[in-house]
Amino acid sequence: MPDIELGVLAILGICVAGGVIGAFIFQKLKVPQVVGYIVVGVLIGDTGFGLLHPSDIQALSPFNNFALGLIGFLVGGELSAGIFKKYGKQFTAILIGEGVAAFLLVGIVSTLILYFVCHNWVTALAAGIVFGAIASATDPASTIDVLWEYRSAGVLTTAIIAIVALDDALAMTLYGLGTSIATILVQGSGHSIWATLLHTFVELGGAILLGVICGFVLDYVLSYLPQSEKRLGISIGLLLVCIGLAVAFHMDLILATMAVGIVLINKAPNRSKKLFETVRSFSTPIYIIFFVLVGARLSLDNMPVWVWGLVAAYVAMRSLGKWIGAFWGGRISKAEKPVQNYLGMAIFAQGGVAVGLSIVASNNLQHIEILEGLNLGDMIIFTVTATTLCVQLIGPVFARMAVKKAGEIGCNVTEEDVMAEMIVDDVVDKNIVPLYEGTPLETVVQHFADQDTFVYPVVSNDGKIIGVLTFENLKELLNERDTWQWLLVGDVMQPARHKLLSTMNLAEALKEMGNNQVESLPVIESQASGKLLGVLDIRAARRSVNAELVKRRTVTG
Structure with a gap:
C-alpha cells in the first residue's frame, strides 16, 4: 500500500474514532474493550494498512508518557494506607512469587531454545536472563482498564491493583540485576553488578521521592482551590511537570505519578476522591489513543520462523510463572481463596515497560551475533514485541475471567451508574x-x-x-x-x-x-x-x- 502522510490531528482522530468502533465490536463479542483498541492499532500500523508509521508513533511518544502518567496517578489513588496495613504481607509474597517464577521459567526455557539455535551457552544464557527479567513486568494499563470497564470490586480486585502497581519496581530491579549478569557474560569483566543495581535503586527511589514531593505540593494547592475545574487544571499541570521531570532524569514515570496519587488519597481522602473521579472521566480519549498506538507500534515484519517458537514458549512460560507464582505467594501468605486461585490469570498482560526494557537491552547487546544477519539485540526486540502483542490480546480476556470467577464484576457500582x-x-x-x-x-x-x-x-x-x-x-x-x-x-x-x-x-x-x-x-x-x-x-x-x-x-x- 502506498505511504500516506497524515497530520497529527488526523492521526489522533483515527485513533479515537477507530478505537471506539473497535471497542464496541469486541464488547459485543464479550471481549474487553482494550483488546479492540489494540487490534485497531495493529490494523492501522505498519503490520496492517500502514496509516501510522514509526515516525508518527515516535512523534507522539510524549502523549504516551502523559497517558502512562495518568494511569499511574489513578492507580495510586486506589492504594490507601489501610489496604497495605491489612494486606501488605500478602502483596509482598505474591509480588515476589509471580515475578521470580516468571523470571525463572522464561529464563530457563529461553536459554535452552537459544542454545539449540546458536550452540553457544554464554550467548544463550545472557539472552535467557534478559528475557526472564523482562517477563517479570506486568502492564498496569490494560489490566486496570478491564477492572474499570467491568466495575469490579473485592479482595481480588484490590490485590490486582496493588500487584500491577508495584510490579514495575520489581521488574526494574530484576532487569538491572539480569542485564548486569548478561553483560558480564558476553563482555567479560569491567561491568559491576552492584553498580548497576545501585543505579536502578537510585532511579526507583528518585521516582518515588519526586512523586511524594509533587503529591504534597498538589495537596497544598488544592486546599486553596474550591472550584473543581481549577482543581483539574492544576492537577493535570503538576502531573505533566512530574512526568516531564521523570522522563528527563530517566526515572520510572508510572512509579512517580503513582506516588502522587498515593500521597493525595492518604493525606486528603475526602477532598481527592472527587478529583480522581474527574480525572478518570476526563482521561478516556487519552487511554483510547494510548492503546491504539500500542497496537500500531507492534510491527512484526521479517521475523525468522524459529523466533515464533521462542515467542510461544515465552508466552506459555511467563503465563505459567505468573499463575503458579501468584498461587504459591497467596498460599504462603494465607490470602483469600479468590486471590490464590485467580490473581495469576489476571496479570498476564505485558506492555510498555517490557517493550522499553527490550529496547534498552538491545542497545547493549546488538553487537552479539546469534545467526548470520541476526544479532541478539534485534532478536530480543522482535521476541518481546511479538509476545507483547500476544499477551495484550489474551491478558485482558483472562483478567475479565478472573474477576468474573471471583464474583467481583459489577460490584463497584455507584448511584450514578x-x-x-x-x-x-x-x-x-x-x-x-x-x-x-x-x-x-x-x-x-x-x-x-x-x-x-x-x-x-x-x-x-x-x-x-x-x-x-x-x-x-x-x-x-x-x-x-x-x-x-x-x-x-x-x-x-x-x-x-x-x-x-x-x-x-x-x-x-x-x-x-x-x-x-x-x-x-x-x-x-x-x-x-x-x-x-x-x-x-x-x-x-x-x-x-x-x-x-x-x-x-x-x-x-
Whole structure:
C-alpha cells in the first residue's frame, strides 16, 4: 500500500474514532474493550494498512508518557494506607512469587531454545536472563482498564491493583540485576553488578521521592482551590511537570505519578476522591489513543520462523510463572481463596515497560551475533514485541475471567451508574390516587392526612393530567375552614407546568426536579396521550436506587 502522510490531528482522530468502533465490536463479542483498541492499532500500523508509521508513533511518544502518567496517578489513588496495613504481607509474597517464577521459567526455557539455535551457552544464557527479567513486568494499563470497564470490586480486585502497581519496581530491579549478569557474560569483566543495581535503586527511589514531593505540593494547592475545574487544571499541570521531570532524569514515570496519587488519597481522602473521579472521566480519549498506538507500534515484519517458537514458549512460560507464582505467594501468605486461585490469570498482560526494557537491552547487546544477519539485540526486540502483542490480546480476556470467577464484576457500582441505567417508570409510584378537578376540598384534606405525600396530581374526567394540588396550596386555606365545603380542587390547584415522561432517564429526571426545586412531579405515559401514570418522589426514587445499588454489589458478577 502506498505511504500516506497524515497530520497529527488526523492521526489522533483515527485513533479515537477507530478505537471506539473497535471497542464496541469486541464488547459485543464479550471481549474487553482494550483488546479492540489494540487490534485497531495493529490494523492501522505498519503490520496492517500502514496509516501510522514509526515516525508518527515516535512523534507522539510524549502523549504516551502523559497517558502512562495518568494511569499511574489513578492507580495510586486506589492504594490507601489501610489496604497495605491489612494486606501488605500478602502483596509482598505474591509480588515476589509471580515475578521470580516468571523470571525463572522464561529464563530457563529461553536459554535452552537459544542454545539449540546458536550452540553457544554464554550467548544463550545472557539472552535467557534478559528475557526472564523482562517477563517479570506486568502492564498496569490494560489490566486496570478491564477492572474499570467491568466495575469490579473485592479482595481480588484490590490485590490486582496493588500487584500491577508495584510490579514495575520489581521488574526494574530484576532487569538491572539480569542485564548486569548478561553483560558480564558476553563482555567479560569491567561491568559491576552492584553498580548497576545501585543505579536502578537510585532511579526507583528518585521516582518515588519526586512523586511524594509533587503529591504534597498538589495537596497544598488544592486546599486553596474550591472550584473543581481549577482543581483539574492544576492537577493535570503538576502531573505533566512530574512526568516531564521523570522522563528527563530517566526515572520510572508510572512509579512517580503513582506516588502522587498515593500521597493525595492518604493525606486528603475526602477532598481527592472527587478529583480522581474527574480525572478518570476526563482521561478516556487519552487511554483510547494510548492503546491504539500500542497496537500500531507492534510491527512484526521479517521475523525468522524459529523466533515464533521462542515467542510461544515465552508466552506459555511467563503465563505459567505468573499463575503458579501468584498461587504459591497467596498460599504462603494465607490470602483469600479468590486471590490464590485467580490473581495469576489476571496479570498476564505485558506492555510498555517490557517493550522499553527490550529496547534498552538491545542497545547493549546488538553487537552479539546469534545467526548470520541476526544479532541478539534485534532478536530480543522482535521476541518481546511479538509476545507483547500476544499477551495484550489474551491478558485482558483472562483478567475479565478472573474477576468474573471471583464474583467481583459489577460490584463497584455507584448511584450514578444505577440511575443512568434506570428510567422513571422503574421507580414511579403508581398507587397514588389522583384527584378530580370537581372533588370538594373537604374530601381532599383527608387525603393529605392519610397519605405520606405532599403533592397530588389533578386529572380531568378522561384521566389526563391538568394540574397538581400541593400541601402549600392547602396551608393558605387552613384558617378558612368554612370554605372547604364549597371550594373544589379545580379552584385551588396549580397548572401542571412540569411533567415527566415514564420513558425518561432517571438521572435526567432527578436533575430536572432539582433544577425546578420540586420534591415530586407527575408522570405521564406519553406527550400525545397526556394520561397520568403516577408520581415520582425524589425520596422514594433514591430509596429504590439505593436498594438496587445494594443488590448489585452483593450479587456475584
